[in-house]
Amino acid sequence: MMSESSPANPPRFLVQPTRFLFFTGKGGVGKTTIAAAIALGLVARGHGVHLSTTDPAAHLAMTMTGNVAGLHVDRIDPKAETERYIAKIMEQKGGTLDAQGQALLREDLASPCTEEVAVFHAFSHIVAEARSAFVVLDTAPTGHSLLLMDATGAYHRQMTRQSTLHDLAGRITTPLMRLQDPDYTHILLVTLAETTPVSQASALQDDLRRAQIEPFAWIINKSLLAAGSSDPLLRQRLSGELKQVDRIRGFMAKRLFFVPWQATPPVGVPALAQLAHDGAPHSNQPSED
Template sequence: MLMGKGGVGKTTLASAIAVDLARRGLPVHLTTSDPAAHLQETLDGVLDHLTVSRIDPHAETERYRQHVLETKGAQLDDQGRALLEEDLRSPCTEEIAVFQAFSRIIREAGKQFVVMDTAPTGHTLLLLDATGAYHREVARQMQTGAHYLTPMMQLQDSRQTKVLIATLAETTPVLEAANLQNDLRRAGIEPWAWIVNNSIAATPVKSPLLQQRAHNELREIEAIANQHAPRYAVVPLLQEEPVGITRLQHLANPGQ
């Protein structure tokens, strides 16, 4: 799961990881919960073993509404059905629908690699709140000693879920990434690594201005290494946008 604030390159990084896994012959499902993400445009092609999807809040909400009306609403009279339809127009309906889609995709991780480009931090934390609330409700209702597995438990399992926090080597993005990490830890989710994207310090530059920016980045990268992330990667700023299968593969494996 790629997490982080908007504009740090989560979609590109998630696509590069998915392409690299698929190129190894592994089954991969690349998906996004970010309404603004454009996975297909970033990939700009198709690849064997790679499936692409997105969680569309509007489509998921409509699917959920229809399911409820066809099940719970099937036996209601006109007045009861009208009340149910009014209830389904609540903002909570979208939260439930998106959570259910999120849960379905997480369950797929038992049979294939799932690479998720998440929505910007605030939206993702709301989704995790819903995931946590569902977990607590299941735990409350289950009998002592009963076996159960919730999406939150899967996210907390470091053997199954690897959370990658994407950031830039700048003061504000690093601070926001650190706050996100603290929020995740409070939810029992330990990030696996950080990715410092679009780094000028990792790029050969001659301009005095860019050299100064590269020098400033080194301070932030050092802070990440010493204070926040025992495991991290630095992705250089590229001359060309990493769009398309070939460039994404090169981004994941520069030596290939």
């Protein structure tokens, strides 16, 4: 059952040319764990990897709990990014202003919109980084991610208008264009085989498609079916999970991968590396047999 996730034959979304792996989905479905395991799997294959997250809860640091050569781990911290952005604007524009003008500029930058712009700039930098290195991005829960996508779309529309005015069409590549490019980005929707997470993942996929971003695959995490459990007490749960799998396969996902349920939560580098080796997402169809 694990053949497609062996080092010799990794899941397709682990290999070149795609270098930007974007994990998204409802909060609490295991995006961080899977993203970290995939990043470690890439490092084990000799690649340098940047693993980051947009989640303000900073679950990534708690999940990794260790350092690995070839793996750079950080997060987009809204507070730190806002402070950095304000300092940059003050340096660029404040130097030509008197004390009153600088005070007015700083007051203007205190707007809540400043944080949104600062986070988007940090996100754009990470997206562009995948031109030359593997980048694995764990995103915040759905609501936060949609706000980021709104900012990405707004920036794209602004740059498109400017490129038209200045005759630069075709010479500007926006973050949205990179997310829309399946040769550059693979969007991985992570869910649990339960009604609410699947419905929310489906709604998120609809939102992405409206932005002309096509998810590459769905990943069902904590799958009892994929784990091969035969405990009689779990038969009802197994039956319900199979219904959700059929629902996803029939109407939602072009590709579907599974991560088996783990008896012990994979926390820390050794456990995540083991998950990447033995239980990384595979595409076999689980069954109740």
